Amino acid sequence: MAFRAAVAGASGYAGGEILRLLLNHPEIEIGALTGNTNAGQRLGGLQPHLLPLADRVLEATSAQVLAGHDVVFLALPHGQSATVAEQLGDTALVVDCGADFRLEDAADWERFYGSPHAGTWPYGLPELPGARAALEGSKRIAVPGCYPTAVSLALFPAYAAGLVEPEAVVVAASGTSGAGKAAKPHLLGSEVMGSMTPYGVGGTHRHTPEMIQNLSAVAGERVSVSFTPTLAPMPRGILATCSAKARPGTTAEAVRAAYEKALADEPFAHLLPEGQWPATASVYGSNAALIQVAYDEAAGRVVVVSAIDNLTKGTAGGAVQSMNIALGLPEGLGLSTAGVAP
Amino acid sequence: MAFRAAVAGASGYAGGEILRLLLNHPEIEIGALTGNTNAGQRLGGLQPHLLPLADRVLEATSAQVLAGHDVVFLALPHGQSATVAEQLGDTALVVDCGADFRLEDAADWERFYGSPHAGTWPYGLPELPGARAALEGSKRIAVPGCYPTAVSLALFPAYAAGLVEPEAVVVAASGTSGAGKAAKPHLLGSEVMGSMTPYGVGGTHRHTPEMIQNLSAVAGERVSVSFTPTLAPMPRGILATCSAKARPGTTAEAVRAAYEKALADEPFAHLLPEGQWPATASVYGSNAALIQVAYDEAAGRVVVVSAIDNLTKGTAGGAVQSMNIALGLPEGLGLSTAGVAP
Amino acid sequence: MAFRAAVAGASGYAGGEILRLLLNHPEIEIGALTGNTNAGQRLGGLQPHLLPLADRVLEATSAQVLAGHDVVFLALPHGQSATVAEQLGDTALVVDCGADFRLEDAADWERFYGSPHAGTWPYGLPELPGARAALEGSKRIAVPGCYPTAVSLALFPAYAAGLVEPEAVVVAASGTSGAGKAAKPHLLGSEVMGSMTPYGVGGTHRHTPEMIQNLSAVAGERVSVSFTPTLAPMPRGILATCSAKARPGTTAEAVRAAYEKALADEPFAHLLPEGQWPATASVYGSNAALIQVAYDEAAGRVVVVSAIDNLTKGTAGGAVQSMNIALGLPEGLGLSTAGVAP
Amino acid sequence: MAFRAAVAGASGYAGGEILRLLLNHPEIEIGALTGNTNAGQRLGGLQPHLLPLADRVLEATSAQVLAGHDVVFLALPHGQSATVAEQLGDTALVVDCGADFRLEDAADWERFYGSPHAGTWPYGLPELPGARAALEGSKRIAVPGCYPTAVSLALFPAYAAGLVEPEAVVVAASGTSGAGKAAKPHLLGSEVMGSMTPYGVGGTHRHTPEMIQNLSAVAGERVSVSFTPTLAPMPRGILATCSAKARPGTTAEAVRAAYEKALADEPFAHLLPEGQWPATASVYGSNAALIQVAYDEAAGRVVVVSAIDNLTKGTAGGAVQSMNIALGLPEGLGLSTAGVAP
Numbered sequence A, B, C, D: 001m002a003f004r005a006a007v008a009g010a011s012g013y014a015g016g017e018i019l020r021l022l023l024n025h026p027e028i029e030i031g032a033l034t035g036n037t038n039a040g041q042r043l044g045g046l047q048p049h050l051l052p053l054a055d056r057v058l059e060a061t062s063a064q065v066l067a068g069h070d071v072v073f074l075a076l077p078h079g080q081s082a083t084v085a086e087q088l089g090d091t092a093l094v095v096d097c098g099a100d101f102r103l104e105d106a107a108d109w110e111r112f113y114g115s116p117h118a119g120t121w122p123y124g125l126p127e128l129p130g131a132r133a134a135l136e137g138s139k140r141i142a143v144p145g146c147y148p149t150a151v152s153l154a155l156f157p158a159y160a161a162g163l164v165e166p167e168a169v170v171v172a173a174s175g176t177s178g179a180g181k182a183a184k185p186h187l188l189g190s191e192v193m194g195s196m197t198p199y200g201v202g203g204t205h206r207h208t209p210e211m212i213q214n215l216s217a218v219a220g221e222r223v224s225v226s227f228t229p230t231l232a233p234m235p236r237g238i239l240a241t242c243s244a245k246a247r248p249g250t251t252a253e254a255v256r257a258a259y260e261k262a263l264a265d266e267p268f269a270h271l272l273p274e275g276q277w278p279a280t281a282s283v284y285g286s287n288a289a290l291i292q293v294a295y296d297e298a299a300g301r302v303v304v305v306s307a308i309d310n311l312t313k314g315t316a317g318g319a320v321q322s323m324n325i326a327l328g329l330p331e332g333l334g335l336s337t338a339g340v341a342p
Helices: A013-023 A081-088 A106-113 A131-135 A146-160 A208-219 A252-263 A312-327 B013-023 B081-088 B106-113 B131-135 B146-160 B208-219 B252-263 B312-327 C013-023 C081-088 C106-113 C131-135 C146-160 C208-219 C252-263 C312-327 D013-023 D081-088 D106-113 D131-135 D146-160 D208-219 D252-263 D312-327
Strands: A003-008 A028-035 A071-074 A093-096 A140-142 A164-174 A224-231 A238-246 A269-271 A289-296 A301-308 B003-008 B028-035 B071-074 B093-096 B140-142 B164-174 B224-231 B238-246 B269-271 B289-296 B301-308 C003-008 C028-035 C071-074 C093-096 C140-142 C164-174 C224-231 C238-246 C269-271 C289-296 C301-308 D003-008 D028-035 D071-074 D093-096 D140-142 D164-174 D224-231 D238-246 D269-271 D289-296 D301-308
Touching: A003 A013, A013 A028, A013 A312, A071 A081, A071 A312, A081 A093, A093 A312, A106 A208, A131 A312, A140 A312, A146 A164, A146 A208, A146 A224, A146 A238, A146 A252, A146 A289, A146 A301, A146 A312, A164 A208, A164 B164, A164 B238, A208 A224, A224 B238, A224 B301, A238 B164, A238 B224, A252 A269, A252 A289, A301 A312, A301 B224, B003 B013, B013 B028, B013 B312, B071 B081, B071 B312, B081 B093, B093 B312, B106 B208, B131 B312, B140 B312, B146 B164, B146 B208, B146 B224, B146 B238, B146 B252, B146 B289, B146 B301, B146 B312, B164 B208, B208 B224, B252 B269, B252 B289, B301 B312, C003 C013, C013 C028, C013 C312, C071 C081, C071 C312, C081 C093, C093 C312, C106 C208, C131 C312, C140 C312, C146 C164, C146 C208, C146 C224, C146 C238, C146 C252, C146 C289, C146 C301, C146 C312, C164 C208, C164 D164, C164 D238, C208 C224, C224 D238, C224 D301, C238 D164, C238 D224, C252 C269, C252 C289, C301 C312, C301 D224, D003 D013, D013 D028, D013 D312, D071 D081, D071 D312, D081 D093, D093 D312, D106 D208, D131 D312, D140 D312, D146 D164, D146 D208, D146 D224, D146 D238, D146 D252, D146 D289, D146 D301, D146 D312, D164 D208, D208 D224, D252 D269, D252 D289, D301 D312
Parallel strands: A003 A028, A003 A071, A071 A093, A093 A140, A164 A224, A269 A289, B003 B028, B003 B071, B071 B093, B093 B140, B164 B224, B269 B289, C003 C028, C003 C071, C071 C093, C093 C140, C164 C224, C269 C289, D003 D028, D003 D071, D071 D093, D093 D140, D164 D224, D269 D289
Antiparallel strands: A164 A238, A238 A301, A289 A301, B164 B238, B238 B301, B289 B301, C164 C238, C238 C301, C289 C301, D164 D238, D238 D301, D289 D301
């Protein structure tokens, strides 16, 4: 194995998924694992599904412990990555699964996250135009948010082809792991099973400016996004239903052709055959994004639905995919497009 | 008990929910129960949750069996209600839970249902302007579809107040009981648990013209609806996320005021206090529709979310509520706004 | 309405279910609602499914607030009921949903609960021999634990008829609401959905001595119980699979006859027809206990399975049923045996 | 890749899981895929999670199509394997995931399966004493049933060490995929979500004689098994709660020592550290069996709980593990003990 990787925040859901993927990666050796309140504990008690790592013990997160690795994954609360990354210097590839380095606009950052802007790193959504080039050889990667991954993959082909107006409407359903592992009453199994509920309605969710940034860059003009996230009774998965008004002259054929062209060579963003719609169950644990598109002539809108696993393609898989590009490895190494179903 | 009611289609989900509600209704005695392939069977084996009716035996659906009741609920496959209703004559109140008499436009009916149009009956969504008056004393009721119930309740106040443009975008998540009790592979528990998936995308779902009809009547102009239904991993419930572009001059205060005014006297359509969003778990088995609204200034859209139980307010509860009005009983008799949670 | 009831602990799952049932009870007016950390909050934010009580505000639990009611339901953490009850005096009927007054053996109490024994109150499982008589006119009721309710109803007929050896084996699956509303990581939706896991294995669960007490009283000799509770991915429900070695000479006919006899007149404990097995979904929100029994000749064991709703028959419904008896009301007033399904 | 494998029954749950594992197996090339009613269809429509195989088309199952492969996996309905296997001859390794060749006792077979006994093949549960030796170099493998896998792994150490009486009591909860992909009303998502229900109670489940066979062989005497399977609201996973009366002189230390010894060198059957109990979520998609044991002194019973993924270790993973042994490959090739969680 050519590279050694540390994972900071190994007891959370993102950290656990990174480890699950790295266990199957032929060029990565798993090095230091760190935590915060869980430092000193066996991983077996915290991530009981990661049996091969059960006897590993978490260390307290610090630059010293993370130093000396070729790759450092940061799965830390927002706002903590900048300090750690500075201390690590430029020899290590630092892959930040937090939001700290995603947004280009400092005002957006401050408004949605309430702290000073730390900067911007190459963005780990290789499917976006220009993203792969920025990732190659980079020593820093900002892993996208899970919702922006699902939404950007669904809508960028339409904006790249100029087919739709710059006003998108997105309603997305997410599994509960997207809300993290901290115990909060509204995330109890008793509350979420059998229930759908929205949150962060009306443009207040932190992932909104990230979607706008991605789609605007592709469209070449400011795209507004009306985004409503909902919590769904499932552990994993995002189903994003996205639509925008078709520009005059748009046809169903043109829409399909644009998506076929945009996704033709993508290993992980997959346009389904006509008539087949994506289900989150199909991407459980897989790095694939399944996409389907329709043109609703009566309503005059292009409707696109994408399904991803929020922890895999939406976080840890996207991180590993981007890491592979940065390290010069085959982009799909250690990643699978076969989900665990049913 | 003043009235005797028969239920045709008592072995299905709609029929079962009608019976659950009638068991708790002080003015209704449960009469004949009929089925099709299940005729001759004990209800206890078909609806094991309806213990008080376990020993009742289903008869084959026919006008003779249904005759002689004050109320006849039809929970039959689409296209079967007209013949039965004709044979029952005008002495009985016939409450059709199927789609047959919902649409005014014969062309819409034929395009979406593929059979000749049977006509239009008073529409069982009392909250819509003018609906109560049409129901009072009526001998026929067309119970709305579950999605149109959730969507019309969410959006009619905005259209009544002229706050939004006549182009609505709706994404709704439904529990699996909305798909009925017929065994199909994609509805297996193994398939639906842990999964969200869309269906009927692009304006093809049969409930679309019904929503358009309701909202257009309120708006006084043709309203287009981009409707995407999704199947959620829960047995019951609909969460409808609806939005439309705000008309110039719309303010958050005006939006809230419009909803407060429209829903002030409604016993079952309830505007939540600011900051609280509806969850389908809160209306499990309840006849309440919970509604909340936000104005997303950045995106220029009014966003409304409603939660109902698709089998209660969305079908059987709406049917009983409308029946109460038609019979001159208190509108809420036998109905509850307390859900079963968690 | 003849009686006024207060509920202490109205923000928890047991308290919420008591309120849901009382809302439907024709002889009970709902009085004071109290909480601890939630005092001062609207009930609408804490129990959003109880719409009719949404504007009620919780008071801090105290004897003064609870005084002056005909009935006081205590849904408090273990160990807090004795003090409150003493202060309330003998004019009010006090119904304790906690464990404090269930166990007769002080040593058992101290070993399993770690605090001094408070005493024993009439036991609120009316189906057990002699229980109804003890409840009639009583001013104190100890509501049984949810597991002991399911298990005692399943096994008491076999022990009453002397059909099985005094060594029972019980494996029960419970919905997550049985673990309460306090946020703990292992109860997060992300953790419990899709997962079954045991806890309190090897005789350590606190409900074990209560089962032993009930079954030993019926058997007339000490019955041992090997009890393994498991956490199931559902909000509500207990499925208890119970078995014991058949005594020599036991036949399938004798077993069925014993159950038919024991449960013949019970309004809520229901022996299913042969061939039909109980499902927890059938008793969702219902006060029924569904029971079925088989004699496995090859293994020489009588196997009994019972299904209850842990919050209804297992807690709040059992409490209301026992209250009805104590107050001299019809036993089933305000209770239903129709579940909410699917 | 050294070997080419065909899968008969590739559209079912077992077939799909075999393919998921083979996609990750470095020495297996996937050859012919066959189906019955689905012949001629793209796999992408039948197993949408297996994206790498989406364009493969199912052929009709026949000996000709399956011929010429090094390995043939049979995932067919019971009773169909014998004919196919005969036609394939002895050059191919035939791995039967059906029940046909599991039982040694022809009378047991006929009583539980109702057809003539086809014979017995080496049994694919390598952890059982003597099983590995029988599998090495074999051209035939009978993959165990999912329940017998979970139960035999849980109890064989206790019987091997002579710690418990030959009367076992087993209650197991299974995910719905264990019931297969054929659409039946009681397996609908609407029915299974939120519900636990038993089936095959009283010794009638077909897996009972297989458990008895395995445990009796280890114990050296006839072991009876009282087995109650239950259907749990999850797609995958088996949690088996097993117990037996301790023989005189048994101690907690002796029990733990026996399990440590029996499982010390097993790559897939894993005894958890004291205090940690298995959850099915931890083995989702993993080939691990997680096991924990307790000695309940008061009840005099040894209680063992095991968790497996019914489709992985319980079917396809066990099949691949056994195939590896038969082919002389490393036993764990292509298999993982890291589950997909949460």
